[in-house]
Amino acid sequence: MRGIPFNIGWKFFLGEPEAPHLTTTNDADWRTVSLPHDWSVELSFDQEKGEACTGYLPGGIAWYRKHFVTDENMAGKKIYLHFDGIYNRASVYCNGKLLRFHPYGYSPFVVDITDFLNPVHEDNVIAVKVDHSRYADSRWYTGSGIYRKVSMHILPKLHIPVWGTFYSTPVVRDDHAIVKGQITVTNASDQDQNFDLIGKIFDPHGNQVASQSITYRIGSNEHDEICMEFTVPYPKRWDIHQPNMYRAEVDIIVGGEVIQREKTSFGIRDFYFDKDKGFFLNGRRTLIKGVCLHHDAGLVGAAVPGDVWRRRLELLKDMGCNAIRTAHNPVSEDFLDLCDEMGFLVQEEFFDEWDNPKDKRKNGEEKFVDYITRGHAEFFREYAKEDLQNTVRRDRNHPCIIQWSIGNEIEWTYPKYNEATGYFGMNASGNYFWTLPPNSKEQIRENIRKIPEDAYDIGKTAKKLADWTRELDTTRPVTANCILPSASYESGYIDALDMVGYSYRRVIYDYGHEHYPDKPIMGTENVGQWHEWKAVLEREFVAGTFIWTGIDHLGEASVQKPWPRKSSNVGLIDLAGFPKPAFHMFKSLWSDEPHIHMVTQQLEKSLYELRDGDLQEKEEGAWQRRLWFWHDVNHHWNYRAGEQIVVEVYSNCDEVSLYLNDSLVGTRYLHEFEDRIYKWLVPFQPGELKAVGKKDGKTVQTAIYTVGSIHGIALQTDKDSVKADLDSVVHVTAQFVDEQGFAITNQEERIDFEVDGPCRILGVDNGSPDSVEDYQKNHVTTHLGRCLMILQGTAPGTITIRARNIRTNVVSNECQVKVIPSSVDLCP
Template sequence: MKYIIIILAFFSILATSCTTKVAQNLTADFNFDWQFKLEDSVSNTYDTDWQKINLPHDWSIENSLDSIHGEGATGYLLGGIGHYKKDFTLNLNDDQVAYIVFDGVYNNATISLNNTELGDHPYGYSPFYYDITSSLKKEMNTINVTVDRTRYADSRWYTGSGIYRNVALITKNKLHIPVWGTFITTPNATKESATIQIETSIKNNYEESKNIIVTTEIIDANQTKVGSITSTLDVGKSSTKKNAATLKIDQPMLWDVDQPHLYTAVTKVIENGKIIETEETVFGIRSIKFDAQTGFYLNGKNRKIKGVCLHHDGGLVGAAVPKEVWRRRLEKLKETGCNAIRISHNPASNEFLDLCDEMGFLVQDEFFDEWDNPKDKRKNMNERSVDYITRGNAEHFQEWAERDLKNTILSHRNHPSIFQWSIGNEIEWTYPRNAKATGFFNNMDWSGNYFWSVPPNTIDVIKEKIKTLPKEQYDIGATAQKLAKWTKELDTTRYVIANCILPSSSYESGYADALDIIGFSYRRVIYDYGHENYPNKPIMGTENLGQWHEWKAVLDRPFISGTFLWTGIDYLGESNGGWPKKGTPSGLLDIAGFEKPSYYMFKSLWNDTPSIYIATQTEEKSNYKTIPNANPIEKKKDAWKKALWVWQEVNEHWNYENGQATIVEIYSNCEEVELFLNEDSLGIKKLTEFEDHIYKWAVPFKEGTLKAVGLKNGQKVETFIRTTSKPEALTLVGDKHQLKADGYDTAHIVLQITDKDGNAIKTENQKISFTVSGGAKVLGVDNGAMTSTQDFNGTEITTDKGRALLIIQSIKNSTVPIF
């Protein structure tokens, strides 16, 4: 195999500083100039040397995959104990306070400042903060964070390890708006006018009461002031008081998935004519409504939720995902027509939510995957593990659930993208009484009865079993009611939902009673059952297969609001017993963010714009067989109606043996498609001929060009694939021409092997080595293949489908031209 070296040249013009100084009354980026060392709990080794790193940081993704010690549940990447420290100066005056805010640390973190412990935080996904004022010294300060990830199989998917989200250092006056102290809602929002409610908490750390003025101006995207309001407030000594203000604006620009208009509320706290604090809050004006009979409404418009589930890893970057990596992935999902994201199964980062606000995605923010009882991370539904390395958040739930939930809401609640709070994911099977009541457990077959059968037990039998089966320490209905109550104590403007894998029992256990909407997990076969028997409870699919039959079930039922496909993007983990498979290949995009055939199918289903895509396969390997003088048919009749997570095996090339029998599949929303081989028409077919929504032709292979021409509403669209010759060149395509020298900005560089005519070769692979010099660093490489066991955190990769991805990141204070 040929070894190729690619050199990308960059240059640096300015170095970064080593310590952090924080000015008064501001939020400072606290991500740079940390030090880190790792204590490996598996090999019992300890790195005594501190290495300089920047945050966000995920140390697990930097390791090699370990099939011996690692667990497929978490992607065969190990944990350990990570030690972080950072030196900084912060000289507060007598009128100031300081906070440190962590958006997420995975997990079991202990934080100390100047050898004084600030606290611990077990849950790896909820944001948290500390008032560090009393622990500060006048000169140099040192903050230490210890992360205990020795339970390296504590999840059913890859989590990452370390301070993997942003950290901020905030200084304020003693009289100030506390962290997450502003809440903006829009109870009335139409094109004609909008009511904006602004709730601002004011904290007074002085020993005397304060009389203040609170003003808020509303600024639109053009930096034009469109409204303002002023209030006076008396705040007692050492206390916190809320100020509620309401204003109206005319002809607002509504936040919508198609036009995500944003506003900024600029709030000022004024004492004795002096502005002592200014805080900006980005928000959107929009209305949401779910109706049990007619589905979902955004700004009064009935529309289907075209959603995908996403885990929080970003492929080769692990859990420490740069914003621009998410942007590339979300842009591709947007192109399919996707308009909603379910964060599975944990709260999102604020940076991710910022992108959803800006790009127009509705978001279901999910709190927990475990409640009172644990899940076995190695084997779903075979409860319950007490193995040390698999112990997860369930062991902290009783003590921490309320804090984790409320911190998440307080931190996230101004994001207009969030329209649902999910209190849990597939919780039912961890409560044996509820699982047994359904008649499925332990009689559940993922490829058989669960997906395609109505509940074995009648509603009366389910009721009786829930009533008579032995009660346990915890009750699912009582816990659900508690979580919903905590949610609505802080926010009544969004809907409370959960992803129910056994809705037939959840309707009767009290679980569904706690919900505004019940989400069905792979239960589209009982949509009608739920609607007929519980007609007043809105239903939607919250975890569904990325197949046409799932979307058809939504389209056929006005009362189903929409779906979240499992998944939008392939993810690391949930791959026990599958080595060398390191993750789950159910996505529309692969783990490197490359489009898969299912991506193009849903692009045809979710878009009005004409789209067309060609896939091919030998008839031997195809799902279809040739019928004389007719369209190819399924080898197994109606198999498409029960297709599961992974798309059928097809190719993106036109390279076979001469005369070999092939099946050509076209994924398109065009009313009709004509297929050509070397300009010879192979016939025009109509979409109505294909119940499975896939155009099909039986074509004996002949070298040349396969072209498809589609027609939709009089508009023509076409695509083609060609037989390729031997590899002759490499093509490099970057998504940017220049990087910002901020230490965050990233560029994706895609390498493709091509023939002499520049056609992408998808059938041959070679080993590539990248070298990057100057003002950028390598974040990693990948080829998108789930069975590739090559290191992510390196510079060498063997291509897959002739393709590889390199991600680079700017070095702070450098100018980085690309190409």
Template sequence: MQSTYLVLVIASIACWQCSAIATESIDFNRDWRFRLGELDAAAPDFADDAWRVLDLPHDWSVESSFSEGLEGCTGYLPGGVGWYRKTLDLDLGEDQVAYLCFDGVYNRSRVWLNGQELGFHPYGYSPFHYEITSELLRPGAPSVVAVRVDHSRYADSRWYTGSGIYRDVKLRVCNRLHAPVDGVYVTTPKVGESDATVAIETTVRNAYVSPKSFRVVTRVVGPNGEVVSSGSTDGTLNANSEHVFSQTISVQLPRLWSPRTPELYTAQTSIEVAGETLDRRTTRFGIRSIRFDADRGFFLNGESLRIQGVCLHHDGGAVGAAVPAAVWRRRLLALKEGGCNAVRSAHNPPSPEFLDLCDELGLLVQDEFYDEWDYPKDKRLNMQEKSVDPITRGHHDHFQEWAERDLKATVLRDRNHPCVFQWSIGNEIEWTYPGYRTASGYFDADAGGNYFWDPPRIEPEEVRRRIETADPPEYILAETAKRLAAWTRELDRTRPITANCILPSVSHVSGYADALDLVGYSYRRVVYDYAQRHFPDKPIMGTENLGQWHEWKAVLERPRVAGVFLWTGVDYLGEANGRWPQKGLRCGLLDTAGFTKPSYHMMKSLWTSEPCVYLATSLLSESDYQLDEAAGRVTEKSPGAWQQRTWEWHAVNRHWNYAAGETVVVEAYANADRLELLLNGRSLGVQSLSDFPDRIFKWAVPFEPGELVVTSASGAARDALRTAGPPARMKLEIDRGRIAPDGRDVAHVVAQITDEKGVPVRTSDREVSFRVDGPAQLIGVDNGSLTTIESFQSDRVPTHQGRCLGIVRSTRSAGEVTFRASTEGLPDAVAVIRVGDD
């Protein structure tokens, strides 16, 4: 396919004059010029007037059409090479420096300033920055930054990556005496009900050619905006040097951060000379303590807490990799309402905005660094490791040279977030090392190769013998793990280090687990008891698990297992080779449009205490069930088969529209002990949860139209389905009626086909077109179905189960936005969104 190029030129902004006080980071995302294609656009006088003008973040892959001729591992979307360009009016005084900071560029970027190359950065998920001095600028003329992004290896990661400058760019102008990027580090070494100790480490850099004396002043601001404590430290630095200055501040009656109470503090750090502030930084943090116990699991602020987590890949469905914060907020709020209290950033570091949201909403985060170490993975055939060719060669090519820099840059950026409670140094690494897969015993012929269900059939001594007698690989798994762990601990010792281990029987005996504070198990609940027998002193938890009852049941029965991260919280693009037209995996609790799925409601019934119940239906003839007439109960065709279910939930429907005389299995997922089902006011019986080992209430019901109602014995939980008539209208629902005029804020508009009485019609689909008038634009459409292959960047989309989604983003102007949805044969539906405060 044709390669594509990405140039980055810094857009005109107000000229900074010499100023003693440093600014905070400046949003540097607006008015970039962009073009795809093979060219050399690094020179400052390159003619880019005809290029497209856009704001960052930007993902060019998601703007393209899906194609069966591309690779399913990254969602059948292209990569290529492209350029972005932006002019910058920047006048640095002799006492100033600046930093150009990139949160994430996918990938293999090169950056130039006025034709001089600043550097190369291959990894698409780690932050990086370049220092700008007056010598690099053009006196009396605008400067130009150009960035080439090379994603010609478009199938180089697991899974969808996106292409381009898909995360924020910021500019920081500061005095030559300053705290560098990510130069303030806040921890809470002592946490109690009456008082807490806040430790602040501030790196001060003196870029002057003479020594400087100064004072570091830190004020701690509480959740309500009041200064609760402060401290100061005097220091002196020689020319062109830097040093870390430590402060300890006490906070009385601290308000602790937790998923229930995500209280946030701010450290305001200033570098002052003779009473004048030369540099100022603000650092948000939380006061909390974390501890893992090998026998009793996880403790937050001294209290036991089960980790009810989900894995999240970084794409946002219709918006690709350039995900507005409001898109993540909607998804995270839904997951939290379903009982989720933790997120694993599978398989790469998340964006700072994502972590900000988790700080604010109260979601714990396992921050994961890598999916590939010394050896590559076959992205097309997960775990098969058959081939790696040019378009699938990933970060393994750069790992030896860049691993330390990328890891440390991520830790430095993320370590102040209270939500981050674990560092994961890698995901399912073991099987890429020659001999380790065989040594595990999971894949012996006599074991059947079923690592989901079969516990290890060989003892640790035999695993160790197999490793020691095999031909040694070029790289040793344990040695690489120890290096990664040491680099992490060098910058942060307050959080445990883990990894997602797909072959933990190998990890425990090879030395890999010795580098970890906590061993994460990937689809290995059958190893929990094995670990208890052989490795009782090492804390463990599930770090990649099926979204099924049997996975959570295994945790409830074992207090030492700290919790799970389900694969996944949301359906994602990619991992779809051989599944065309399916462009992703349906294993999420939410679909790509953010709509809840049956598995979401099952996990909600397990993870929440507020009364809840959810109805689903399916034809008995098409289900995994049979009617045991003697017992008067629906049973499995294969007893115990529920314990063999994997990623995707079994097929069920969310409607009550069948043919007369058909027998329908009615399922209910609830956190109640007893439920009663009623059809048109007539009781169809009371069922007890104790009668269903799979925790799914079931009735066999001869269909008749009307209303199906399920209710708990107390009446606190109720759900209903009604038979829908023919489509008659569309109903629009907006998640936010007012958005900010910043060019970034979004609202989600859901269009649902209903009958004349407003009952959702979920058995009839049709194409819907959207029109947006006013200071906003339509940036994506979706329906939640992974087999819909129409472009996300369109103004029309077919419904799925009678509904679809439009995502609207504000411009920088205030006013009223009219959102119109149209479909043939039905009246248009109109909704209004306000942009701004008027």
């Protein structure tokens, strides 16, 4: 995050102490924390104090305070604090004065504290009240607190403000690129100012490749936008997983002295969406292989260290994913930096609610809103423009961003339009998920025409949001995730968009392209099943898809099962970052490298039955309508002798041979399976079950084994050194193994971690949506025989890690991790 880090040495109090905003308040007994900080994830899952929608974790009201001294460098300067995200309803005080109320939990904001600081060498106090007493105000887990970073900006009175630069690349060719710079300059003094503006462009290797200088005069207390243009020879394009990043530097020079140097990273690339041919990046048609992600990361909640996101994004990259949709809100600046660095495309979304609230307990069934479930809708009309435009200003230099999404499934909150489609109401016919609109385009249009306008109209609000976006950026299309596009095409909603995203509406891809041919289309929320991707492959005009979801998120815990449960279990990767079966299906679809993965299930519990000598679906063609939840499968080879076991293999290999104890069971071919799941029926015998696949002359294989009782714990770390800073962590995995060293996935026991050295345990988890054990402990019951611990180094030294199962007295191998110094200390 840009600016001077302002994250260490905050004081925290959960509750409402006396006069917490005043400088005279004694906060010595308050807890000391570093930012980012999420207090909800530190608490216990609680069916009484929490709600399913936000993962049964409580909210509340809390205060943060930070002391700092006005130093000589601040004298005569403008001082700003940049908060990247506070959830939510934040009130910011400086030395007892209320400076800002900021209700939206996901948008960044900047506070000018210049006029409220004490004289040089005197102490100041920043106090922040966070009111998350409405702890069920979202349809997913939000976190509570200053859960993103804070930075300070010390600027001269003549300055480029925070988010004051914007670089775009209107011309990109092999031999040169034109880089356009829009530089905002503010003169906060009472005198006109003459200055030179010198801009330089540096390539990914740090070589200067272009420059421009401008002499300018600006009036007192004014701000101007100054345009610069650079020609970059033979540009290295930013591309998917080839993230070439350039750097722009702009100096403000007064009287021969550089008074400010503003550095901005950006990428050179060109892209467009074609209504008939899909998405093109750098002149190449590219399928968007995307996933939706919420902003939490399991045991760390919403306060996510950079290395946690890096591990998760690396897994998605390995799967073949190339795009992220930030469902359903702006993400952190650090997250977008990672996407720039790793070469992911991003659709950044602004809002889940507009004028009207959603029922947080009943997705898509807007029935009831009470105090604790009142979300951002009550603040939307007053704050939406600022929230949206702050996000665009902060993020528009990120080359990863290819779309701005103004809203998610907003149609549910304007229900008067929905019956016009014929899907709902007394005469409803068909299911909106799987059937074409019962009413014709003309009928829908006429039905909508007859509906009286309300004070808040979906089309008018969409136009406002789209216009506010385009005021700041016209280089990316404005889109939205539409759950009922057949209505939104006629309500004015889609008229405001440059392209349209379909939410679970693959059945009307052809309908939309035929009846509304001028709007590019893509799937922006789709279930993690083969049939969704198949629909994209069969239609050149569909740019791609975003699967719901890439990784399990906390909240939506009432989906599929009641308490005890903390998440919805619809991701391709679980809460602890372990891949699930659907991950392997999509790796077989999205990766060019040969891939193979095997699971098993008893015949009677499977999707299949034996018919005509082969395994067939119990419900013929059911694979074409499977939804979010992957069917129940096992990861082991432990059954009763002779029991009929279905073996499933997910693979992109042209052929797969299955062996049981080195005897060939059979060879099958991918073209035999419409659902792209290889399958055999095998009478169980103990031993080794092995699948061998062949593709493009390459051979890959996987095996599972009949395992015995717990004999050991295999402990592993994802790195052997870690920095002592806020973003550097080590992931420690523990897996039960038997006497042969084979992973045990069908026996669960508690694992206790024993950790020595300069570190902090951020938490433990097993990845299961049904586990409601506290995160903030050093022990956890396994799921699939494994679990995860995340550690953060606090000072230079060596961390020693072991794991133990107390019941069996089994002890793991020992791992050591070196903690190396960092430029950012964890302690004040």
